[in-house]
Amino acid sequence: MAAEAKVTTSPQTGQRSLAEVLRTVFGPVGQMLLFVVGSAIALSLVVTLLALVQIGARPDLLVRTWTILPQVIIDGLVRGFLFATIALGYTMVYGVLEFINFAHGEIFMVGGVVGAAVALALAAAGFLAAVPGLLFVLLIIVLGMLVSGTLAVTVERVAYRPLRGAPRLVPLISAIGVSLVLQDVTRLIMTSTPLGFNARFNTPDFGSPIRLFEMNLGDRPVPVIISPKALIFVSAAVVMLVVLNYLVNATRLGKAIRATAQDRATASLMGINVNQIISLTFLIGGALGGAAGALFGMYVGTVNPYMGFIPGLKAFTAAVLGGIGNITGAMVGGIVLGFLEAFVASYLSLFTGGAFSGAAYADIAAFSILILILIFRPSGLLGEATTQKV
Amino acid sequence: MARVASLQNIRMTPTAQSARLWEQLRTYLGRGSGAYAFFGLYAAICTWQLFTNPRTSLRTDIFFVLFLLLVFMVYRSATPLWFRGGLTAVLLVVVMPIFGTLNPFYIDVATQAGIFVALALGLNVVVGFAGLLDLGYVAFFAVGAYLWAILSTPQITQINPAWSPVPPIMFYPFVVLGLVIGAVFGILLGLPVLRLRGDYLAIVTLGFGEVIRVLANNLDRPINITNGSQGIREIERPPLILTNFIRETLGWNLSDSQLYQQFFYFVVLLIVIFTVVVVSRLKNSRIGRAWEAIREDETAAVAQGIPRVRMKLMAFAVGASFAGAMGVVFASKQLFINPPTFDLLRSINILAMVILGGMGSIPGSILGAVIVTLLDLQILPRMATVLRDAQRAGVPIPAAFDPTQYQRLLFGILLVLMMIFRPQGILPDERRSEELHAGDEPPSEEEAPPAARAAAESS
Numbered sequence: 139m140a141a142e143a144k145v146t147t148s149p150q151t152g153q154r155s156l157a158e159v160l161r162t163v164f165g166p167v168g169q170m171l172l173f174v175v176g177s178a179i180a181l182s183l184v185v186t187l188l189a190l191v192q193i194g195a196r197p198d199l200l201v202r203t204w205t206i207l208p209q210v211i212i213d214g215l216v217r218g219f220l221f222a223t224i225a226l227g228y229t230m231v232y233g234v235l236e237f238i239n240f241a242h243g244e245i246f247m248v249g250g251v252v253g254a255a256v257a258l259a260l261a262a263a264g265f266l267a268a269v270p271g272l273l274f275v276l277l278i279i280v281l282g283m284l285v286s287g288t289l290a291v292t293v294e295r296v297a298y299r300p301l302r303g304a305p306r307l308v309p310l311i312s313a314i315g316v317s318l319v320l321q322d323v324t325r326l327i328m329t330s331t332p333l334g335f336n337a338r339f340n341t342p343d344f345g346s347p348i349r350l351f352e353m354n355l356g357d358r359p360v361p362v363i364i365s366p367k368a369l370i371f372v373s374a375a376v377v378m379l380v381v382l383n384y385l386v387n388a389t390r391l392g393k394a395i396r397a398t399a400q401d402r403a404t405a406s407l408m409g410i411n412v413n414q415i416i417s418l419t420f421l422i423g424g425a426l427g428g429a430a431g432a433l434f435g436m437y438v439g440t441v442n443p444y445m446g447f448i449p450g451l452k453a454f455t456a457a458v459l460g461g462i463g464n465i466t467g468a469m470v471g472g473i474v475l476g477f478l479e480a481f482v483a484s485y486l487s488l489f490t491g492g493a494f495s496g497a498a499y500a501d502i503a504a505f506s507i508l509i510l511i512l513i514f515r516p517s518g519l520l521g522e523a524t525t526q527k528v
Numbered sequence: 529m530a531r532v533a534s535l536q537n538i539r540m541t542p543t544a545q546s547a548r549l550w551e552q553l554r555t556y557l558g559r560g561s562g563a564y565a566f567f568g569l570y571a572a573i574c575t576w577q578l579f580t581n582p583r584t585s586l587r588t589d590i591f592f593v594l595f596l597l598l599v600f601m602v603y604r605s606a607t608p609l610w611f612r613g614g615l616t617a618v619l620l621v622v623v624m625p626i627f628g629t630l631n632p633f634y635i636d637v638a639t640q641a642g643i644f645v646a647l648a649l650g651l652n653v654v655v656g657f658a659g660l661l662d663l664g665y666v667a668f669f670a671v672g673a674y675l676w677a678i679l680s681t682p683q684i685t686q687i688n689p690a691w692s693p694v695p696p697i698m699f700y701p702f703v704v705l706g707l708v709i710g711a712v713f714g715i716l717l718g719l720p721v722l723r724l725r726g727d728y729l730a731i732v733t734l735g736f737g738e739v740i741r742v743l744a745n746n747l748d749r750p751i752n753i754t755n756g757s758q759g760i761r762e763i764e765r766p767p768l769i770l771t772n773f774i775r776e777t778l779g780w781n782l783s784d785s786q787l788y789q790q791f792f793y794f795v796v797l798l799i800v801i802f803t804v805v806v807v808s809r810l811k812n813s814r815i816g817r818a819w820e821a822i823r824e825d826e827t828a829a830v831a832q833g834i835p836r837v838r839m840k841l842m843a844f845a846v847g848a849s850f851a852g853a854m855g856v857v858f859a860s861k862q863l864f865i866n867p868p869t870f871d872l873l874r875s876i877n878i879l880a881m882v883i884l885g886g887m888g889s890i891p892g893s894i895l896g897a898v899i900v901t902l903l904d905l906q907i908l909p910r911m912a913t914v915l916r917d918a919q920r921a922g923v924p925i926p927a928a929f930d931p932t933q934y935q936r937l938l939f940g941i942l943l944v945l946m947m948i949f950r951p952q953g954i955l956p957d958e959r960r961s962e963e964l965h966a967g968d969e970p971p972s973e974e975e976a977p978p979a980a981r982a983a984a985e986s987s
Contacts, residue, residue, distance in 0.1 A: 237727070238727045297944050297947075297948070301947060301948065304947075304951065305951075306725075307659070307661050307727075307730075308947050310661065310727050311883060311946075312944050312947040312948065314663075314879075314943060315939070315940040315943030315947065316940065318939055318943070319936070319937055319941055320940075321936055321940075322934050322936040322937035323937065326934070330929070451731070451734070451735065451738070455731075455735075458731075490750075494746075494750070495746060495749070498745065498746040499742075501739075502742055505732075505738060505739050508731070508732060512720070512723075512724055512728060513720050516723070516724075
């Protein structure tokens with residue numbers, strides 16, 4: 139959390155000017171947007187280059203590459219914000235406890251299931267079609283945050299707090315156990331209620347896809363469209379990230395969290411209730427994960443008890459990519475990883491003539507990135523080089 | 529002697545009364561003539577019960593568990609080596625196979641348990657000895673299994689039509705090859721993660737395990753190597769040995785499938801013995817001590833001149849090699865493998881064995897593997913039948929709840945509870961518990977068991 143600390147250590151006490159607050163809040167978000175644009179452009183250039191290299195053998199390749207490019211970028215945006223919001227939960231907990239909360243992917247999943255359950259309940263009552271779209275989104279976000287946040291705090295109390303001070307592997311193994319328990323308890327609940335194992339996530343009608351603009355490639359115009367759900371997901375994620383940055387960088391509470399992350403013992407000497415702050419960190423991280431789960435479930439259309447595992451793993455990768463413990467890093471890492479994955483998933487089969495299915499190898503790409511990062515730059519994109527981090 | 533007794537009296541608290549009784553009971557039954565009588569009688573009753581009542585039932589289940597417990601108790605007892613070795617050998621080499629001819633289910637459970645004992649011992653090298661948490665251990669198992677599955681079946685002609693499957697007799701060299709390939713993959717995984725600390729290592733190994741599974745699932749295109757999600761079927765088994773001897777000389781009329789069960793039981797038993805010997809020799813060697821030093825404090829270990837890189841790689845290689853060899857046996861025994869066989873849950877399963885038994889403890893890993901396998905194959909299905917009966921009788925249990933489908937729940941709870949209440953496991957590693965109780969000196973070998981010595985002298 140060194141990046142934030144630098145900005146805010148100057149004012150000792152009292153009020154800060156509005157400009158300063160805005161800078162601390164929007165600075166990280168701006169940095170993230172920079173990476174959004176940067177990775178989109180960089181990866182587009184890479185695929186264009188790859189297409190040009192092969193163009194001798196396959197003349198239509200460039201047009202096909204550009205045709206799907208806008209959709210790939212939108213897909214990358216969604217994935218990127220998904221990973222960013224989940225990665226924040228990992229990175230905040232890691233910052234405070236130096237511990238990988240393995241069960242965080244399941245906290246995310248629970249948010250999705252809660253959202254689906256709300257939709258199902260509304261549909262059963264006959265309200266679903268009548269609820270305004272925005273209200274529905276707010277409802278699932280709030281409920282998802284509530285349930286997931288509470289769950290995360292409970293998990294910390296039950297399974298992690300008794301193990302504080304134990305060797306590092308002990309809480310990690312406990313977290314793996316919690317992750318398995320949450321998966322199966324959710325499965326039990328889902329299969330014994332009308333939700334079922336693969337629950338459909340019904341939503342009110344959000345209208346037809348929004349046509350952004352048309353591209354003229356070759357002989358026919360290609361419309362660039364974004365689905366309303368993707369738009370909702372991305373804008374809600376941006377709002378949440380801004381609020382989180384405000385909370386962490388511009389409030390007393392945030393200062394307490396950062397102090398606890400820096401040095402738990404000293405923070406407690408300064409009158410910070412460390413246990414409370416740790417609970418709070420789990421609450422915030424869990425709530426973010428839950429909201430992301432609800433939104434993502436809505437975006438995808440179905441939820442199941444195992445849907446949190448792989449995104450959780452990738453979000454962890456994103457957190458490491460950005461520099462674990464660093465909040466801005468988690469957002470940036472999520473964005474970069476999301477774009478990378480979207481590009482691999484869409485272009486791998488195109489460039490290899492359908493020999494490799496991109497969707498399957500996108501997972502491998504994510505894990506390879508994790509391994510490469512850990513070997514060559516263990517402190518991550520934004521982390522500071524320390525030997526103790528890894 | 530009197531001084532020791534008084535010391536014990538001082539240390540004794542009222543709550544320790546029952547513990548003392550238990551201690552005495554253990555001393556009487558664990559050594560000398562008491563032990564011979566106890567184990568002899570126990571073995572006789574168990575064998576008699578299993579032989580006269582071999583049908584699969586709750587009763588047989590209980591006696592089967594008691595039988596395995598007996599084997600373990602004999603193995604752990606303080607009786608002379610000839611008695612321990614002899615009785616264990618009789619139980620495992622004579623009683624178990626004969627019981628297996630009467631009921632094929634239980635010998636299959638025993639074989640599976642054996643496979644997982646070897647895997648747990650291998651993982652124990654990595655996690656317990658060297659302290660490197662490996663969540664992708666099943667990947668090495670998968671590599672061994674796919675090695676034999678691809679090369680022994682017509683699957684290989686998919687890669688290159690000119691190649692032909694290896695003859696089934698090559699099974700034996702392939703077990704050794706599995707060992708080598710496992711070690712190679714262990715080093716491949718070990719190299720990039722050498723610098724990582726515990727929790728990062730866990731995630732990277734988990735990712736590695738997933739990568740291997742995804743590869744197995746998707747390498748049916750562009751070249752069909754693994755046959756993708758369909759898996760590989762009709763994997764070759766080695767030709768049977770001693771068929772004529774058993775059928776004609778001994779006059780036992782066993783079918784081929786029964787003979788294969790016996791065959792794999794013995795193959796697995798041999799590998800398990802080999803693994804136990806290798807792992808216990810390693811543990812007390814310079815290498816084992818170097819691993820422990822790295823586990824306790826890496827910086828201090830390096831300062832003492834321990835070659836960190838070599839030792840860590842060796843831990844990965846040794847651990848992975850057992851899994852590779854067992855993979856070959858497993859593929860051959862199961863006849864069919866597919867990618868979901870090697871998912872993360874399997875890795876967690878093996879980890880749960882090691883943790884349940886006690887990280888770093890060899891008997892602990894064996895016990896953990898047997899308990900978890902029994903839970904998986906025997907106790908959960910049995911619970912499922914009991915629950916279904918209860919459901920029919922009108923007890924309100926969710927219809928969807930089938931205990932065999934909820935292994936994750938079980939292992940999850942197990943992991944959390946073990947970490948909170950007994951992180952050292954059921955049978956903790958001695959050196960670790962010595963570290964934990966460094967204050968009170970353990971009673972030395974000569975002075976401690978006066979009762980047992982008296983018993984030994986009178987016999």
